[in-house]
Amino acid sequence: MIILVGGLIGAGKSSVARLVAERLGYLYFDLDETKKDVYGRDPDNARKLAEGIPPDMETRAELYREAMRRITDLLDDHPNIVFDDTLHFRRFRQYLYDEMKRIDQDFVAVWVRANEDVILSRLSSTQRDNHILSDPIPLHEQMVRDFEEFQVPLLMCPNNGELHETVDGLFTLIGRIRGMPGFGS
DSSP states (O other), X not given: OEEEEEOOTTSSHHHHHHHHHHHHTOEEEEHHHHHHHHHTTSHHHHHHHHTTOOOOHHHHHHHHHHHHHHHHHHHTTOSOEEEEOOOOOHHHHHHHHHHHHHTTOXXXXXXXXXXXXXXXXXXXXXXXXXXXXXXXXXXHHHHHHXXXXXXXXXXXXXXXXXXXXXXXXXXXXXXXXXXXXXXXX
């Protein structure tokens, strides 16, 4: 099972994904680590990111191809993975969905959302040592403009309060869904 956890920068998706992985005993896969490798292949990407300019679509496509190579390798030893990414572009979400089907892997997509004032407060007060983004606000603003709505069912996870309350609410929702007629237990 792969749980895809998405959300805009500052929504708290990485915090939620880490805690979900920890509670379930799943491997946590942070796409940011793959980004550092793929984006690092072109020295111009560091400058662009520092200026709030997102990578081009071909570089992003290579990122997702590399991520799926890594995920496929990891599945041999870790059959359950929480995948942490923004998931804000439909074409790359669809690529992930298609790849999950190709490798016969069950998955669910979770969208972590927060109010804009909460996100901006988090982004302006968060220390981002060793993070791919030194100033996340310009890229957050770009992501808000670029975001493409989800076209498949997913779980919505509001994250305006405490992290543990958010994850408890997500687990409660999953429990309710699993208890509905037609869903496995």
